[in-house]
Amino acid sequence: MPVDNGYTFGTPREIDALKPKEKRYMAKDKLNNGLFLDIKPNGRKVWVYRYTFNRKQERLTIGNYPDLSLKDAREIRNENATKIAKGISPQHEKKKTNNGYSKSILFVEYGERYYNDVIKKDRKNPKNMFMYLHNDIFPMIGHLPIKEIKIEQIRDTIWRKKDQGYDASANQVKGLLKRMFDYAVTLGLVDFNPVLAIPTRHVFKARSRERYLSTGEIRTFYTTLFNSRIYRPRKLGILLSLLTLLRKSELLRAKWEHIDFEKGEWLVPETKADSKTGYSREMVVYLSDQIIEILNELKTIAGNEPYVFVGRQRGTHISHNAFNTAQKSALALTDIPPFTIHDLRRTASTHLNEQGFNADAIEKCLNHVMTGVRGIYNKSEYRKERMELMQKWSDFIFSVIFEPNVVFFNDYMKKN
Structure with a gap:
């Protein structure tokens, strides 16, 4: 458990100033609302909401900073505080909303469920995402349990598309993988998003085209x-x-x-x-x-x-x-x-x-x-x-x- 050493924050600039140390530590929102940042030695900062429910301490992992801004984290904290007031445990509810997801789930199984639960609901035309999943992602990492997928496998999946000469499509694959692992973090299936270790600028750099036919x-x-x-x-x-x-x-x-x-x-x-x-x-x-x-x-x-x-x-x-x-x-x-x-x-x-x-x-x-x-x-x-x-x-x-x-x-x- 990370130690609360009295560090606080109230603005994004103050959050950015919180540097990693040899051991994990906690920083507290100045609003004194139960919202914390768990700062890990590798520099990752994770939003955590700590609260009391039925006289017991519970904690809810909300997401990563800066993927989730201070403003958004506070809004999520407020939404969960409302649930507590209504007699609902956010931690128990989160476990229920996993809808049967298991930490041992294979990535292909997770991907199929993500496609049906998220992509098809968010996109009018999900065909391209379906093709990226089945042609580029599942053949590379579909057989692996999601919790065992490392940066190396992610890199190989993206670079396979780059090696085919499709840098823009490789960037699309990277974007899809990032969103999938963001969701996996939210569900508690993985502790961090490995795709974040690969900068977009190394995958694809958009250039304005000038080609036209004479x-x-x-x-x-x-x-x-x-x-x-x-x-x-x-x-x-x-x-x-x-x-x-x-x-x-x-x-x-x-x-x-x-x-x-x-x-x-x-x-x-x-x-x-x-x-x-x-x-x-x-x-x-x-x-x-x-x-x-x-x-x-x-x-x-x-x-x-x-x-x-x-x-x-x-x-x-x-x-x-x-x-x-x-x-x-x-x-x-x-x-x-x-x-x-x-x-x-x-x-x-x-x-x-x-x-x-x-x-x-x-x-x-x-x-x-x-x-x-x-x-x-x-x-x-x-x-x-x-x-x-x-x-x-x-x-x-x-x-x-x-x-x-x-x-x-x-x-x-x-x-x-």
């Missing part, structure tokens, strides 16, 4: 793509990515019920969540003649299926990597430097700005949030400008990539 690269890539043996809907999807300025995920989930051919509008009811606000916004894509032509062909292929890009099973859309695989296959037939599907949005934005289109209308086509004072007061949707922009953009792209030996463009040019 006019010549657009011509070469799409001519090669349409002359390849790649499945035709994939070709048309990659072309739509450039013409519509939509994100790949928005294309994958596209449904026919959201496309109005008569109005020439394509509603995207749920776009990718904004990185700043965390909220998704619906948007409208105004359809050019060329986009309508492409969609008509895809409708013929899809038949009665609900999705524009039909998956292998009825009622599903194509996989997350379908466009990536097709794009890389076509790219390998050229000498064009690497680019991603997402870079096509930057390609469109760059060329449209160079051609002198309204910058605000371009941002609306990209479904970006306008920042600053203009974002507060400018609520225009630029409908007219966007309709004109989309048609001229399609005209430009078709003038660039039309080749007599490409059947699709041959047919289109004959009709127009």
